[in-house]
Amino acid sequence: MNDVRLNPQASTSTARGHERCVLITGATGAIGGALAKRYATPDTHLVLHGRNVEALESITNACQAQGARVTPSSVDLTDDSALGAWLDELCANRVPDVMIACAGKNTHPQGPGELEAWPELQALLDINLTTPIRMTQHLAPAMKARGKGQLVLISSLAGWHGLPTTPGYSASKAGIKAYGEGLRGLLAPYNVGVTVVMPGYVSSPMCDAMPGPKPFEWPPERAARVIQRGIDANRARISFPFPLNFGTWWLAVLPAGISQWLVKRLGFGQ
Template sequence: MSSSSSEVREPGFPSCVLITGATGGIGGALALEYAAGGTRTLILQGRNAARLSELSAACQAHGARVVTHELDVRDHEALMTWLSAACEADMPELVIANAGVNINTGEQQQGEAWQDVHRLLDVNVKAVFATVHGVLPAMRARGHGQIALVSSLAAWRGLPETPSYSASKAAVKVYGEAMRDALAAEGIRFNVIMPGYVESQMCFDMPGPKPFLWKPEKAARVIRRGLQANRARISFPFPLNLGCFLLSVIHPAVSGWILKRLGYGD
């Protein structure tokens, strides 16, 4: 293992970070961002064993100790059992619930298949809530900790091509905001991350325009800084965030017309 960067941690970098969905675009970039900044231990969950191994090696090259775990987060009991054990063994200071999937209504707008919707809700909503329930007892016992939940700008206003995905991310946004208020007095920080379009396979598989597309590394830097500052919402990029927010507050008939003019729902 290299002894380069992690011997001296940069200010504000937690010593131990746990990331679910680490094999995705944002998850992998976050792992490397924290490893490069001197985080001593990274606990990375994913389903792609080859990608986990590759990511582990890249993080170790920065001097981080890496613990990987191959797990399908739809097995919520197994997920919570693993998280509880990870908290006992390594006491992560920051947990990022990043695992997520996307589905859409199809090329012919035929609609979402029920089994796909069921799977999406198991990953995007139930697994996120299960992650919180798995790590929260240890953080409450210590009296401090930080939990970041990855939502989406789609949480502001649902997109016609991805209704279930949009709804799932809205649920995560509202849950995270409520938990932030509920646990603040106990020293537990909750943050909601609301990315726009970030380069990844999941992003490229989505239909419709992708304005203001960001590289994962840029997104990871913005997220890390936002978490360091304990921002309630970390939403980006600014122009798309502002536009999505405005779509959420104007009349639905008007916002629907605007979305169609922009190429969504054609």
């Protein structure tokens, strides 16, 4: 789907004063939408991306009501040419100060011992892993040339240790975690920060569809508050909630046999 322009106020590209430009993909999702509302202030230009046009119009209107200038888009993030043209156009007008790559999806095996269907798994890897890396390839050089910027990549606590209930999702989140960690050291000398966000369970339709228990589930507003605070502090990693983060971190450092036994005992086995 091409770039969408919902109204003249939303689509204007003329910068006002010293406003900050914040780009959020997945702005029609739970975390992305909550972050959009937190960043929606009169001194902010929000570039919001979402696949659901009706939901995108709703979040655009809500952010405008809080005083933000909003440019919405539904460009196909998995189309490399369309994505590149969109980001080049944005950077020609104003390089985003902050990019938050929230767009993502999940899939899971449909039965015991069954692998995830390849078309669904490929689509998941495209949006969860490849797209944020593609966006970074376009935006990091522009931020580096300007001498400042913040790239925010959304991983998950599932990135600490693969779960049998969501192996493809776990792999995509482990991959983006490692990429962000490496990128932070690479770009730090150029005043470009990189933050990896590792949420636990955050209330949303996608969370509801995930199999297995969902301990310490947070509302998206609480998650957005913690994420924004960490971004503003240029933290290398933002992970929450603490009890679940502490437990899943141990899964990554314990011997694999013990970790897999624990995963099964905790209700995540097939």
